[in-house]
Amino acid sequence: MINFHYARASDVADAVQQIRADPAAKFIAGGTNLLDLMKENVERPTLLIDITRLPLKTVEETAGGGVRIGALVPNSDLSYHPLIEQRYPVVSSAIRAGASQQLRNMASTGGNLLQRTRCAYFYDTVMPCNKRTPGSGCSAIDGINRGHAILGTSEACIATHPSDMCVALAALEATVHVAGPKGERAIAIADFHRLPGDTPQRDTNLDRDEIITAIELPAQGFAKNYTYLKIRDRLSYAFALVSVAIGLEMDGRTIRQARIALGGVAHKPWRDIAAEAALNGQAASPEIFRRAADALLRDAKGFAHNTFKIELARQAAVRALTQAANGTPQSQSSKKIA
């Protein structure tokens, strides 16, 4: 039995004050990731600060034409919210491609950004893992690495970020709003998650005494030409081997603006401006899609068991671009189960 304390935060300032006071404290929202990590003895917080009663549960339009999503909006509520379904369907699709309905009912928007890798060695406390125990080594590099990263890896860690929602947020250029002891700040989603480098223990650029308060989506939602394509070992309830979020602004068959982000391939959602540049201003065609996919994967490097992911990602990108350009996104279940 490992004891820990429990406290409830009364408002955002109180949450920040409490986490600042205890270096081993953690916030708990839906608990769908943190409690598993505690049961496996991977995370050992001395204090759980319950943030579920904070007033961060609304989805509101912003003055600039975008949408601000409270950090405690449950994943399922977000995916079925009319503003999100109609204006940002790639976010709805990505969320519904993840986990199960029951988990999505519990999981929060902020927690989804901070879920930790699914690398099996990270969860197995008898195995070396630089992310769990810095300096101990990486068991995956010469181990079973079928699900691991092919882009942006380092000699210290080849883990992937497992979120589906974050891949869509990366394609849309979302902003993460946070509050901490020094006040509030906004972090572009591209700068929120980190590559492993030699500090794989740090997943994000959020300071440990900061709380996520909201995610903001800009006005442009690519609602007509989008897709979220997720390739996994079984049709549901599995993490992505590779996923692709696409948003296209089309003028007839000409691509005016392209957004493309990959999931399941790196320590963070992988967006590549060069691949998007290969599409902008071009007529949609299989050839131009292949060129963009080649640009996207140009620096990919496989390990003993995951080299197949390079070609898988290339083909998934071409398929996703075709679906988005044709206005035929990957179908998703549309009924909410309570």
Ligand SMILES: Cc1cc2nc3c(=O)[nH]c(=O)nc-3n(C[C@H](O)[C@H](O)[C@H](O)COP(=O)(O)OP(=O)(O)OC[C@H]3O[C@@H](n4cnc5c(N)ncnc54)[C@H](O)[C@@H]3O)c2cc1C
């Ligand atoms: C079996 C299973 C399958 C899954 N499959 C998928 C999948 O296919 N795709 C996918 O994307 N996800 C999947 N998930 C992950 C799920 O989406 C996440 O567990 C969930 O989004 C985390 O949200 P939460 O509110 O439960 O976070 P918690 O578990 O409460 O917290 C997670 C972390 O975030 C921190 N935190 C939470 N909220 C805040 C905040 N506002 N500010 C600062 N820190 C905060 C906590 O301290 C903790 O470190 C799966 C989970 C399980 C258990």
Ligand code: SF4
């Ligand atoms: S890939 Fe990263 S998380 Fe997995 S064992 Fe190596 S260091 Fe740990």
